Amino acid sequence: MNDPEAARGYHRLTMHDPSGLRPNDPRLVRDYQPLRWDRKPPQFKTYPGLEAILLPDDISLIPGGGLGVGLLSRLLFLSAGVVRTADLAGEKVYFRAAGSAGNLSPVEVYVVTGDMAGLDAGVYHYEPVEHALVRLGDAPAETPPALVLTGVPWRTAWKYRERGFRHLYWDAGTMLAQTLALAEEAGLVARVELGFVDHVVAALVGADGVHEVALAVVPLTGASTTLPDPDEVTVGHLADDPLEFPLVTLAQRAGDLATDEDVEGWRRAAAPLGTPRGSSDAPSLRRPLDEVIRGRGSCRQFDPRRTAPGELLGGAMAWATRAVPGDFVADGATLLDHYLTVHAVEGVEPGAYRWRSGELEQLRTGQVRDVAAHLCLDQALGGNGAYTAFHCAPLDDVLGALGSRGYRAAQLEAGIVEGRLHLFAYDRGLGATGLTFYDREVARFFASEADPMLVTAVGAPDYAPVPGGLPRRPLHLRRN
Ligand SMILES: Cc1cc2nc3c(=O)[nH]c(=O)nc-3n(C[C@H](O)[C@H](O)[C@H](O)COP(=O)(O)O)c2cc1C
Structure with missing residues (x-):
């Protein structure tokens, strides 16, 4: 577990080289043809049949308002919501508040919370198009609010192949840059926690650990959080025929932590690290x-x-x-x-x-x-x-x-x-x-x-950018 060689190997095997040649290594999928439009993964995870709880469409910041459903709505929309749409080759394409390589947005956001003003305790999935939550399961009333970010490798590997694993973390990072700034502006401290037991966090939000993996836990209360134990949760739909890239699974799995002791040890190793x-x-x-x-x-x-x-x-x-x-x-x-x-x-x-x-x-x-x-x-x-x-x-x-x-x-x-x-x-x-x-x-x-x-x-841009729209009213761009 957590052997450094796996990440080193992954990194080396997914370097871009001007020759355009890919390493000859059995861990890479060889016969994959990227960007096959008939295999394009859906942009969003869906929960057919589950009721959407619409979030407030007023996302303005209410000074001193505290963390209730209003501020949560602002945090979610301006981190992960849909701000623009466009028609590309007859298909509607959604653009999100945060940038994502190739606009593939492989990051899903969940809210795990106890009771807060305007929202009952529970485990929820954020629906970027509807700007809504769907309730997937229970959480104890006293659970401190946290976001859980997961990554869907196939959504980005469809274009970027194995290098897409890097994109999961890049794109989670651009999103979190916005979450952190929004939290700070509202007087909250959001923390980015990477020490957690992977299979527990995955089970909590209904991720299978291969086609959807846990990326980060983001408590919104300033303190490190203990997430509730997984309960029954509804599992959503990611794609009809997701392709697994074994090297991606390996790179993620190699970093997994299996027990609370592993988490403590990992955090102890991180505590003195960095410049x-x-x-x-x-x-x-x-x-x-x-x-x-x-x-x-x-x-x-x-x-x-x-x-x-x-x-x-x-x-x-x-x-x-x-x-x-x-x-x-x-x-x-x-x-x-x-x-x-x-x-x-x-x-x-x-x-x-x-x-x-x-x-x-x-x-x-x-x-x-x-x-x-x-x-x-x-x-x-x-x-x-x-x-x-x-x-x-x-x-x-x-x-x-x-x-x-x-x-x-x-x-x-x-x-x-x-x-x-x-x-x-x-x-x-x-x-x-x-x-x-x-x-x-x-x-x-x-x-x-x-x-x-x-x-x-x-x-300095060569043109004037147009601002994005509001929840459920994204700006529509004509692309063709
Ligand atoms: C991590 C990351 C890597 C990116 N790499 C490239 C790139 O190599 N070339 C490029 O033209 N755009 C790149 N982009 C820009 C994306 O294509 C762009 O964010 C995406 O199409 C969404 O559009 P938006 O940022 O205007 O919302 C990258 C964006 C991110 C966040």
Whole structure:
């Protein structure tokens, strides 16, 4: 259990390489044809026949309101709700409040709670389209409220094959960046807990542990939570013919914790881990968070002629790398190092940099737009923004201390930083996008010991984004 070699092997086997060749390894599915439209997984989990409890459609923040169904509605909608729809090749496609690679959104959200104002105790599934909850089972009246995030590998592996396992944690991270900010704004402390007994959490929400796996538990009360024991829960529908990628199952399973003692041991190992994030003060967001989140969309085209204000780098990085309250790293510390290619930022010479402990350290000077675009899987977006941040983790150290479960933590923290950079950029009227990358080339270019986990490009968009809609009234985009 929790053997670090499994995550190391997974990571190596799912690296992108410019040659386009995949490793010849029996653990990879060889004859799979990605993006077969006749096999496209549904975007959402469904519970046919179960009654939907509509959440309030007023998602405004009521100052001093406390955690009741109103605030829960705001947290859920602005973390995981549907804000836009579009027609693509005759099919309705839903876009969610948080970014997700390929818009595949493989993360499901459950609420486990005791009685709260406006909502009875229970285990609930969040329905993003209807902005509703369906009640799956019971929970004791005194259960502290928590979210449980699960990942559906097939939904993202349909396009990204085995690399989709990384996406589960990236996309949970972008979502949690929003949840954490919304909780903080409302005076709550949401914690990101990765130490839990996997089969217990999976059973609590009706996940089978293969086609749907537990990703994170997020208590909303500031304290670490003890979830209730699993009871009878209704099991939903994920897809008609989900394909299992054995390497994904292996990578997740290798990190599983089986007992409460395992959880305690894992948390003890995490408690001293990480590098201090430094003392640089982070500026605040200036606009209401609901406006920022509804205005967020991944930038599809940056304007390379525009130079970003210096705050978009120093301020955004300081804000995005604030400590994540949780159990996977020491308090106030981070598992990540960030390497940057700077292209057009006021007061910062173009070149390659490292961001560590709140300081920007120059590694080399000169314009590197072309290199940056190449590193990001030869995507122009990687080079035409103001800067591109490569979120890296010293995997040997992380896996050495935390076993294969540490891989989940490093990927998730990278997703959170990515999501926060988005929020900061949109707050300041600029844009950002998540990007994938050639793993070894990134490490080689920055001469870094750390492995890239995820990339964010930040800059001035080439167009004015349209804000998303409200619960049950998403903005409709015409795409064809
Ligand atoms: C983790 C992550 C990785 C992404 N990788 C890429 C990428 O490599 N190339 C790209 O063009 N967009 C990428 N995106 C952007 C998504 O395609 C975009 O978030 C998705 O289509 C949803 O659109 P929205 O963010 O505007 O809501 C990524 C987004 C995330 C969150």
